[in-house]
Amino acid sequence: MKEYEVVAIIKGKPLAKDPEGETIKKYLVEKKTNSVKKIRTAKMLVFYIQSNSEKEAAEEIKKICNELRIFNPLSHELEVYVK
Amino acid sequence: MSIAIIKFPGTQCEEESLRACRKFDNDSRIVYHTDLEEKYDAYFIPGGWSYGDHLRAGIIAANTECMGIIKKEAQKGKKILGICNGFQILCESQILSGALLRNESLKFVCKFVHIKIEENCSFLNKINKQVLKIPIAHGEGRFVTDNLEELEKNKIIVATYQNENPNGSMNSIAGICNKKGNVVGMMPHPERAVDLVLGSKDGLKIIECFAKY
Numbered sequence: 001m002k003e004y005e006v007v008a009i010i011k012g013k014p015l016a017k018d019p020e021g022e023t024i025k026k027y028l029v030e031k032k033t034n035s036v037k038k039i040r041t042a043k044m045l046v047f048y049i050q051s052n053s054e055k056e057a058a059e060e061i062k063k064i065c066n067e068l069r070i071f072n073p074l075s076h077e078l079e080v081y082v083k
Numbered sequence: 084m085s086i087a088i089i090k091f092p093g094t095q096c097e098e099e100s101l102r103a104c105r106k107f108d109n110d111s112r113i114v115y116h117t118d119l120e121e122k123y124d125a126y127f128i129p130g131g132w133s134y135g136d137h138l139r140a141g142i143i144a145a146n147t148e149c150m151g152i153i154k155k156e157a158q159k160g161k162k163i164l165g166i167c168n169g170f171q172i173l174c175e176s177q178i179l180s181g182a183l184l185r186n187e188s189l190k191f192v193c194k195f196v197h198i199k200i201e202e203n204c205s206f207l208n209k210i211n212k213q214v215l216k217i218p219i220a221h222g223e224g225r226f227v228t229d230n231l232e233e234l235e236k237n238k239i240i241v242a243t244y245q246n247e248n249p250n251g252s253m254n255s256i257a258g259i260c261n262k263k264g265n266v267v268g269m270m271p272h273p274e275r276a277v278d279l280v281l282g283s284k285d286g287l288k289i290i291e292c293f294a295k296y
Contacts, residue, residue: 012184016227017251019187043138068146069175072139075182075227 001050004057005083010071011042045070046083054082085110086294087123089153089169091144095131096166096274103274106287107294116149125162125293126153128169130220130272140183140223141171150176162206163266164293167221170258170268179259179268180239181228187251191222195282197245198257198271200289204238205260205267207292214245215285217271224270226252226259237262242269267293 012018021039029036047064051057062080065071071078086104090097090113097113104111104127111127134143144150150172157163157178165173173179186192195218202211231253234240242258250270258269273286 015229016182016184016225017187019189019251020185023189069142070138072142072175072182074180074229075184 001052004049004051004054006047006049006057006061007081007083008045008047008061008065008070009042009079010045010076011040011079013075013077016075058082084108084124084294085112085122086125086127087112087114087119088127088129089114089116089119089149090129091116091131091133091147091149093132093134093136094129094168096129096272097131100127100129100166100274103277103286103290104294106277107291111294116144116147119149119152121152121156123161125164126156127293128153128163128165128172129274130167130169133168133172136168136223139175141168141173141175144172145175150178154178157261157266160263160265162293165266165268166272166274167224167270170270171223173266173268178266179261180230180234181226181259183223183270184225184227185223186221186225186249191220192224192249193220194218194249196247196249196257196271198242198269199245200242201240202238203241203260203264204262205241205264206296207241207260207267207289208264209292209296210288213288215273215276215288216283217273217276217286217289218282219249219271221250221270224250224252226256226270228253234259241267242271
């Protein structure tokens with residue numbers, strides 16, 4: 001067993017506006033450039049988990065996130081990767 | 084009729100909810116979530132910041148054993164009212180549909196609004212078409228759903244904001260119910276509008292529908 005650092009990113013689905021992302025784009029990023037077309041904010045959780053492999057670690061975290069509704073599937077999408 | 088007013092760590096509105104319910108029901112009492120039993124006629128989930136709103140408003144309370152009991156009681160047809168954080172908990176428990184996201188203004192909004200009780204299938208249909216002056220106080224009240232048509236078709240939408248949309252909710256939705264109509268959740272605080280000295284007593288009409296009949 002080895003410890004893995006697994007990152008879970010929870011970001012809003014396009015069905016709902018992201019006013020924080022829009023504000024960052026309009027009032028901050030556009031001071032520098034107009035090439036950024038959209039910003040979506042997200043929440044990131046970092047899990048440190050003992051597991052047999054990277055794949056198992058990622059699968060376990062996906063399962064935890066789904067079963068405990070760490071993200072709300074109605075309004076959020078989940079991305080999981082091992083760092 | 085006995086009403087359990089449920090308190091989680093971080094619940095703040097239990098005292099005014101108790102006072103409001105006791106205007107119609109002497110047996111109302113505050114029950115800490117770990118002490119809840121399936122013996123009450125109705126359940127009131129008040130506002131506040133359960134578990135500090137960590138991760139997402141209502142999600143940690145939604146995962147408690149208490150909400151498992153509430154889910155069972157809801158299936159039996161018992162009346163359940165969730166106000167503000169209580170509404171968020173009911174949505175996160177999937178007892179009610181939809182989700183409540185951060186206000187479109189990104190600001191905490193605390194003021195009186197006017198809501199209209201829509202024609203709906205819940206215990207609030209006795210006061211439908213009435214416009215009520217009720218306060219709101221929330222940072223995460225923007226109601227979203229991926230199934231708006233079904234909500235409209237099944238008369239699930241209980242209340243809508245009038246004249247303004249204070250949080251950016253889809254179709255100005257302020258409150259919804261389940262398909263059976265025995266579970267209602269809303270962001271406005273009727274328990275804070277039960278006496279003219281508070282600026283309005285329109286909230287009594289909502290509390291009466293919940294606590295009296």
